[in-house]
Amino acid sequence: MGICGKDLIKDGWFSERGALWPGQAMSLEVTEVLYSGRSDFQDLLVFTNPTYGTVLVLDGVIQVTTRDEFAYQEMIAHLPLYAHPNPVDVLVIGGGDGGVLREVLKHPSVRRAVLVEIDAAVVEVSKRFLPALAAGYDDPRVEVIIADGAAYMEDHANAYDVIITDSSDPIGPAEVLFQPPFYAAMARCLRAGGLACCQGECMWLHLGLIRPLLTACRRVFPTVGYAYTAVPTYPSGQIGFVVCAKAAGATPAVSARSPPPDVQARLQYYSPAVHRAAFVLPEFARRAVEGEGEETPAAGGDKKEDP
Amino acid sequence: MGICGKDLIKDGWFSERGALWPGQAMSLEVTEVLYSGRSDFQDLLVFTNPTYGTVLVLDGVIQVTTRDEFAYQEMIAHLPLYAHPNPVDVLVIGGGDGGVLREVLKHPSVRRAVLVEIDAAVVEVSKRFLPALAAGYDDPRVEVIIADGAAYMEDHANAYDVIITDSSDPIGPAEVLFQPPFYAAMARCLRAGGLACCQGECMWLHLGLIRPLLTACRRVFPTVGYAYTAVPTYPSGQIGFVVCAKAAGATPAVSARSPPPDVQARLQYYSPAVHRAAFVLPEFARRAVEGEGEETPAAGGDKKEDP
Numbered sequence: 001m002g003i004c005g006k007d008l009i010k011d012g013w014f015s016e017r018g019a020l021w022p023g024q025a026m027s028l029e030v031t032e033v034l035y036s037g038r039s040d041f042q043d044l045l046v047f048t049n050p051t052y053g054t055v056l057v058l059d060g061v062i063q064v065t066t067r068d069e070f071a072y073q074e075m076i077a078h079l080p081l082y083a084h085p086n087p088v089d090v091l092v093i094g095g096g097d098g099g100v101l102r103e104v105l106k107h108p109s110v111r112r113a114v115l116v117e118i119d120a121a122v123v124e125v126s127k128r129f130l131p132a133l134a135a136g137y138d139d140p141r142v143e144v145i146i147a148d149g150a151a152y153m154e155d156h157a158n159a160y161d162v163i164i165t166d167s168s169d170p171i172g173p174a175e176v177l178f179q180p181p182f183y184a185a186m187a188r189c190l191r192a193g194g195l196a197c198c199q200g201e202c203m204w205l206h207l208g209l210i211r212p213l214l215t216a217c218r219r220v221f222p223t224v225g226y227a228y229t230a231v232p233t234y235p236s237g238q239i240g241f242v243v244c245a246k247a248a249g250a251t252p253a254v255s256a257r258s259p260p261p262d263v264q265a266r267l268q269y270y271s272p273a274v275h276r277a278a279f280v281l282p283e284f285a286r287r288a289v290e291g292e293g294e295e296t297p298a299a300g301g302d303k304k305e306d307p
Numbered sequence: 308m309g310i311c312g313k314d315l316i317k318d319g320w321f322s323e324r325g326a327l328w329p330g331q332a333m334s335l336e337v338t339e340v341l342y343s344g345r346s347d348f349q350d351l352l353v354f355t356n357p358t359y360g361t362v363l364v365l366d367g368v369i370q371v372t373t374r375d376e377f378a379y380q381e382m383i384a385h386l387p388l389y390a391h392p393n394p395v396d397v398l399v400i401g402g403g404d405g406g407v408l409r410e411v412l413k414h415p416s417v418r419r420a421v422l423v424e425i426d427a428a429v430v431e432v433s434k435r436f437l438p439a440l441a442a443g444y445d446d447p448r449v450e451v452i453i454a455d456g457a458a459y460m461e462d463h464a465n466a467y468d469v470i471i472t473d474s475s476d477p478i479g480p481a482e483v484l485f486q487p488p489f490y491a492a493m494a495r496c497l498r499a500g501g502l503a504c505c506q507g508e509c510m511w512l513h514l515g516l517i518r519p520l521l522t523a524c525r526r527v528f529p530t531v532g533y534a535y536t537a538v539p540t541y542p543s544g545q546i547g548f549v550v551c552a553k554a555a556g557a558t559p560a561v562s563a564r565s566p567p568p569d570v571q572a573r574l575q576y577y578s579p580a581v582h583r584a585a586f587v588l589p590e591f592a593r594r595a596v597e598g599e600g601e602e603t604p605a606a607g608g609d610k611k612e613d614p
Contacts, residue, residue, distance in 0.1 A: 051330035237544015
């Protein structure tokens with residue numbers, strides 16, 4: 001790749017320029033560089049900023065800041081976990097910083113949380129510099145596997161109630177996580193009635209990428225929805241989620257659009273009202289992402305061909 | 308002031324740094340500078356960007372881009388206009404670019420749309436370089452007054468059904484638009500049952516400014532709500548609205564949280580579902596902005612003291 005995050009710091013400011021958001025860049029003032037290094041997979045940079053706290057950057061792209069990370073971690077985790085009636089076994093693909101894992105562990109029904117991260121360096125750096133995110137690694141329910149998530153899923157059919165794919169962008173090590181075979185593997189790895197939630201890029205920037213991704217998901221899941229959350233330090237300030245449900249035998253798949261009425265959770269970002277509102281897209285995005293199969297459960301099977 | 312927008316362009320990129328968002332900056336690549344000048348009130352800059360089209364900058368702060376402006380204009384205009392049962396006379400304070408006016412004129416019930424802008428240069432520059440925003444200036448229902456909006460309202464009691472304050476930030480010429488006397492003047496200028504909607508800054512950056520602003524509004528309006536929209540080129544990607552309703556005699560004030568069921572509008576950003584979702588705040592923001600008087604109409608009067 002050749003990107004060095006530290007080289008993107010000029011005159012005390014880090015600037016995030018990327019091919020996925022041409023013509024725009026988020027810049028953050030750098031108080032102190034805490035870490036800069038390269039793993040087998042990517043470049044890692046950790047610095048502090050006066051407003052956003054500690055910032056983790058992979059291959060030049062901001063992944064988390066300690067000030068606004070909850071808006072992402074809570075939503076990608078709790079949308080499927082509160083929508084699922086009884087999540088026991090949960091798989092996190094990617095998410096080496098530990099933030100999603102921390103949220104997963106807040107659900108008392110969860111007995112096992114497996115994190116499959118390809119890059120051990122992300123886990124190590126997070127434990128060292130982002131302890132508020134890495135908070136769950138010592139929990140006895142957690143198992144960390146350093147491996148390729150797609151390959152792991154192939155070996156674990158019908159094993160999980162919820163799968164969360166917390167990936168970086170589809171350039172670099174996460175590219176495979178945005179391809180149709182990955183979604184098919186996810187469907188096989190889920191138990192009947194299971195839910196998957198995947199990082200789904202930004203509706204302001206990537207509708208051209210989001211549409212085929214949803215089409216691929218609709219080929220293997222009976223219901224597919226698109227939700228979003230607002231994260232100031234992500235490009236254009238928002239990031240979306242592809243939420244897929246697998247049918248439970250003759251029962252229609254769960255709709256993840258709304259948690260059951262008994263859910264009362266009020267976290268830092270998430271609430272049941274925020275859950276429902278996250279699926280309400282601005283019209284330009286709703287028109288672009290809605291298609292055949294959108295929230296029209298095909299009872300009795302977990303496969304539905306697009307026409 | 309001394310800010311010169313053109314000086315903020317370095318190596319072909321414009322960077323927006325400001326005291327209201329320390330430690331962060333949105334940068335936009337500059338394809339061409341179309342205009343740079345100074346009026347009696349502020350510095351004006353217009354340039355083009357490959358992703359966001361034409362960009363208007365006042366005193367170094369991005370005001371609109373032709374790609375994402377609809378997310379702001381539609382929401383600040385249609386939240387009060389669709390919530391009001393019959394808006395006939397509408398006042399826009401600020402909004403010299405014409406974008407809000409364009410949206411106001413989409414409502415067939417509107418017979419008169421008065422725009423009071425302090426800086427004639429903004430209107431002129433918009434007519435010349437932002438024709439898609441300035442589209443409404445030739446409409447026979449429109450009257451443009453170059454004057455101070457607060458002073459104008461003092462001379463026009465009980466004259467308007469809807470008032471929209473489309474201001475820049477509370478540093479510079481718009482400072483007065485964020486002070487308690489302005490909200491009291493707005494309440495007097497509205498007819499019974501009228502609605503006001505004001506630019507309300509960003510919940511990620513300005514809760515310390517938003518809370519006293521809401522307290523001031525609750526002193527003069529029986530119902531006050533806070534909504535938000537997502538605009539990629541605004542600091543932290545979001546901007547809020549303070550929506551205030553004046554009581555109609557013995558009838559409780561209108562709640563602007565939801566349009567009447569007969570509203571079917573589906574614009575580029577706005578829909579009735581988006582309208583309702585805009586008032587659903589992330590928990591950290593909901594807790595901060597909710598207080599006494601929030602959506603608890605005090606029937607029969609348009610004044611309610613905070614405890």
